[in-house]
Amino acid sequence: MQQTPTYENILQRMLDTVPNNVDKREGSIIYDALAPAAVELQEMYIQLETMQQESFADSANGDYLSRRTAEFGVSRKEATKAIRKGEFKDSTGNGWDVPIGSRFSLEEVNYVVIEKIAVGEYELECETTGKVGNQHFGTLIPLQYMNGLASAQLSDILIPGEDEETDEALRERFFSVVKESAFGGNIADYMQSINNLDGVGGVKVFPTWNGGGTVKCTIMTSDYEAPSTSLIQEVQTFIDPLGNQGDDQGKGIGIAPIGHVVTIYGVSPVTIDVSTTLTLNEGTTIGQVTESMEYAINEYLETLRKQWAAEKQLIVRVSLIDAAILTVKGVLDVNGTTINDGGNMTLNTEEIPMLGSVNIT
Numbered sequence: 001m002q003q004t005p006t007y008e009n010i011l012q013r014m015l016d017t018v019p020n021n022v023d024k025r026e027g028s029i030i031y032d033a034l035a036p037a038a039v040e041l042q043e044m045y046i047q048l049e050t051m052q053q054e055s056f057a058d059s060a061n062g063d064y065l066s067r068r069t070a071e072f073g074v075s076r077k078e079a080t081k082a083i084r085k086g087e088f089k090d091s092t093g094n095g096w097d098v099p100i101g102s103r104f105s106l107e108e109v110n111y112v113v114i115e116k117i118a119v120g121e122y123e124l125e126c127e128t129t130g131k132v133g134n135q136h137f138g139t140l141i142p143l144q145y146m147n148g149l150a151s152a153q154l155s156d157i158l159i160p161g162e163d164e165e166t167d168e169a170l171r172e173r174f175f176s177v178v179k180e181s182a183f184g185g186n187i188a189d190y191m192q193s194i195n196n197l198d199g200v201g202g203v204k205v206f207p208t209w210n211g212g213g214t215v216k217c218t219i220m221t222s223d224y225e226a227p228s229t230s231l232i233q234e235v236q237t238f239i240d241p242l243g244n245q246g247d248d249q250g251k252g253i254g255i256a257p258i259g260h261v262v263t264i265y266g267v268s269p270v271t272i273d274v275s276t277t278l279t280l281n282e283g284t285t286i287g288q289v290t291e292s293m294e295y296a297i298n299e300y301l302e303t304l305r306k307q308w309a310a311e312k313q314l315i316v317r318v319s320l321i322d323a324a325i326l327t328v329k330g331v332l333d334v335n336g337t338t339i340n341d342g343g344n345m346t347l348n349t350e351e352i353p354m355l356g357s358v359n360i361t
Contacts, residue, residue: 082133082161094122
């Protein structure tokens, strides 16, 4: 790409077009007349270069990228609100019903009751969009006094909230859509349709898994964990609803083509228990490194989970767990690490690793 002309380049080119018998020195009439124009032309060149960069999907940013991808039917995912499970009890420990629309607070984040699940169990929607709605668990504080309510707890994440899609994530998804031919219920069609749904972070498609015309889609959440029953049902209804008697599948009521019987499953979490022997720096205790070590191992396992949709199988490796542990301040050396009392662990195609216990010697 040609280099953008600078103020000095522009001014010199303009002065070169002036006859040599005219005074062109700095401070002369002609020099002072051309200099402001050179400044404006430099600004114009800068803006032209910026517009050129914002015209292509591989270099555009923000709204320019959104407008570019929208031309191909790929829209930026907006931030969504988390749907959580709330559990309410009276003073005797029995389930206690709260009014629909009642509001509760936890860690400066508010939640509103939107639907009843069972006695004392409700769906709550976070009032704030984004992943912040997924982060907190524990005691809810009612924003209005409720006579008879003794306990309110925020528990399961039913549908994870998501932040607005980043430029890089949108760019990657755009190129994936453009390069893959999604049409009429092929694998790419199912992958793109399901990945676009709120709360879904990855999917694997298994065609003819239970005979001709059957399709199995296994999903994980946008925070790279096993999905709730609510999310699985929501995806199932969108793709190929079961109906009241389970007899609506394959009829083209969802986005699946007529004749495709699609079943949605969630990934299976596999507990990863780690045991290891550490050599610590002088003056460092096990208690000082335990939390940081668990965090480092969990970061490694989350990295694996992010790769799940693109990999046939995930392998949890002892060497990479050791490498994660060695990043912890205070750890001098590590040896004898085992995963579930063994070595490297290969998961099947629908399994993801979740950290269990960490035993340190």
